[in-house]
Amino acid sequence: xxxxxxxxxxxGFVLFPGFQALDAFxxxxxxxxxxxxxxxxxxxxxxxxxPVSTRLPADQQNPFGSNCAQSVVPTHTFANAPDLDxxxxxxxxxRREPDTVDQVSKLLVGLYPSLQSxxxxxxxxxxxxxxxILDGKKATTNKKSWSLVTPLGPKTHWVANARWVHDxxxxxxxxxxxxxxxxxxxxxxxxxxxxATDVTTVMEYNRAKDPSQDPFAPVYSITDVINGEVQPS
Amino acid sequence: xxxxxxxxxxxGFVLFPGFQALDAFxxxxxxxxxxxxxxxxxxxxxxxxxPVSTRLPADQQNPFGSNCAQSVVPTHTFANAPDLDxxxxxxxxxRREPDTVDQVSKLLVGLYPSLQSxxxxxxxxxxxxxxxILDGKKATTNKKSWSLVTPLGPKTHWVANARWVHDxxxxxxxxxxxxxxxxxxxxxxxxxxxxATDVTTVMEYNRAKDPSQDPFAPVYSITDVINGEVQPS
Numbered sequence: 051x052x053x054x055x056x057x058x059x060x061x062g063f064v065l066f067p068g069f070q071a072l073d074a075f076x077x078x079x080x081x082x083x084x085x086x087x088x089x090x091x092x093x094x095x096x097x098x099x100x101p102v103s104t105r106l107p108a109d110q111q112n113p114f115g116s117n118c119a120q121s122v123v124p125t126h127t128f129a130n131a132p133d134l135d136x137x138x139x140x141x142x143x144x145r146r147e148p149d150t151v152d153q154v155s156k157l158l159v160g161l162y163p164s165l166q167s168x169x170x171x172x173x174x175x176x177x178x179x180x181x182x183i184l185d186g187k188k189a190t191t192n193k194k195s196w197s198l199v200t201p202l203g204p205k206t207h208w209v210a211n212a213r214w215v216h217d218x219x220x221x222x223x224x225x226x227x228x229x230x231x232x233x234x235x236x237x238x239x240x241x242x243x244x245x246a247t248d249v250t251t252v253m254e255y256n257r258a259k260d261p262s263q264d265p266f267a268p269v270y271s272i273t274d275v276i277n278g279e280v281q282p283s
Numbered sequence: 284x285x286x287x288x289x290x291x292x293x294x295g296f297v298l299f300p301g302f303q304a305l306d307a308f309x310x311x312x313x314x315x316x317x318x319x320x321x322x323x324x325x326x327x328x329x330x331x332x333x334p335v336s337t338r339l340p341a342d343q344q345n346p347f348g349s350n351c352a353q354s355v356v357p358t359h360t361f362a363n364a365p366d367l368d369x370x371x372x373x374x375x376x377x378r379r380e381p382d383t384v385d386q387v388s389k390l391l392v393g394l395y396p397s398l399q400s401x402x403x404x405x406x407x408x409x410x411x412x413x414x415x416i417l418d419g420k421k422a423t424t425n426k427k428s429w430s431l432v433t434p435l436g437p438k439t440h441w442v443a444n445a446r447w448v449h450d451x452x453x454x455x456x457x458x459x460x461x462x463x464x465x466x467x468x469x470x471x472x473x474x475x476x477x478x479a480t481d482v483t484t485v486m487e488y489n490r491a492k493d494p495s496q497d498p499f500a501p502v503y504s505i506t507d508v509i510n511g512e513v514q515p516s
Contacts, residue, residue, distance in 0.1 A: 071308045071311050071315055075311075075312075075353070076309075078308075078353055079308075082351055082352065085349035085350075086345055086347075086349070087347070089348055089349050090347075090349045090351045092351040094353065114318070114321055115322055116318035116319070116321075117323075117324045117325065118314055118315055119315065120356075122354065122355055122356075123354040194484075226312065226485070227463075251427075251502055252458075252459070253305060253460050254425070254427075254457055254459050254461050255460040256460070256489055256491065265489065269484055
């Protein structure tokens with residue numbers, strides 16, 4: 051059943067220093083393929099137009115002396131965001147930086163009333179929680195960071211056994227790779243199952259179709275958190 | 284069994300205009316996580332130091348008028364590549380561009396003798412085939428592009444039912460998402476199963492552990508191609 055009208059066209063994707071690479075590029079790859087099958091205009095939003103690194107400046111020396119990061123070029127600043135139908139927010143170590151929390155939550159609060167959908171991936175849900183848009187909603191987030199993120203949404207029912215959660219116009223994906231699944235679920239909701247299957251097949255992705263089928267909640271021994279109360283297992 | 288010594292440290296990742304986003308950022312996310320657990324230095328190699336787009340200039344107008352692409356900043360030019368232990372080559376529509384074929388195959392031929400491993404993702408195998416490094420080897424590639432890529436390696440046994448193939452120092456992944464699986468398989472070979480599981484769990488990725496378990500060969504009705512001969516199904 052395809053019922054979402056009008057179809058979204060203008061998609062914004064938030065980046066900030068220390069974003070998780072696959073949180074962004076799983077959904078973005080799906081959007082790139084989708085854009086060859088229907089009209090999609092993508093805006094990549096960041097604090098400035100400077101390339102945004104997956105690494106925080108403070109992380110440049112890690113315990114092993116590694117030097118491993120990628121930088122992506124934004125198309126718009128937060129201050130200059132175009133009209134958007136959908137906003138994606140990834141997670142990553144940078145989601146805790148005060149400037150990022152402040153800038154992205156303000157952006158989200160400002161855009162939220164006019165958005166058709168908000169899609170968070172991984173710890174991107176932390177920023178949505180801080181912005182208040184998860185209040186009264188079911189949501190999920192990265193499973194490794196469960197105990198850090200869930201307290202940020204004390205009016206939220208955090209679902210542990212979830213690859214993603216869809217509640218109203220808010221979609222929240224679990225950690226990292228789950229961003230692909232939540233994006234494909236959103237594509238299916240908007241454009242129908244055939245479109246989602248087409249995109250999945252081009253990606254050669256072993257898609258999770260059941261949002262409650264999540265192998266990682268047991269790995270991290272987490273349970274639902276409802277309005278701040280950790281539920282028994 | 285962990286037997287690869289010395290461990291690779293210096294990893295190169297090739298980008299070219301029209302690379303497939305997830306071909307790159309699935310493996311890159313795994314490398315980013317790996318780099319917090321062992322020493323990894325990443326070089327992003329391209330023809331110039333200008334940001335490299337997932338879109339070809341010629342593709343800027345698609346049938347739907349979409350505007351959807353991402354640009355990534357290289358760290359080194361092909362002409363200025365540092366010493367490398369491992370080289371990754373993604374695929375994407377741009378892998379057919381004559382300049383890219385010429386530049387990347389020359390890079391690969393030049394580096395190959397001193398590399399520990401070459402890892403291609405998706406149609407990145409086409410460039411490896413043209414460079415001749417798949418001669419006499421088993422390999423796989425993107426399943427949608429099977430009939431376009433396999434003729435480029437007329438001395439190769441192309442394995443249809445493969446999520447990835449490992450033959451000597453060459454690893455070839457199937458399409459797009461399979462880049463994550465081939466990268467995790469390589470991590471397991473080099474650093475052991477626990478390391479691969481750690482990285483997989485942080486990524487919350489439903490990893491394919493059996494390289495012969497590939498759901499997409501049947502979707503595209505493809506069969507092995509051995510030295511240019513398409514095998515019966």
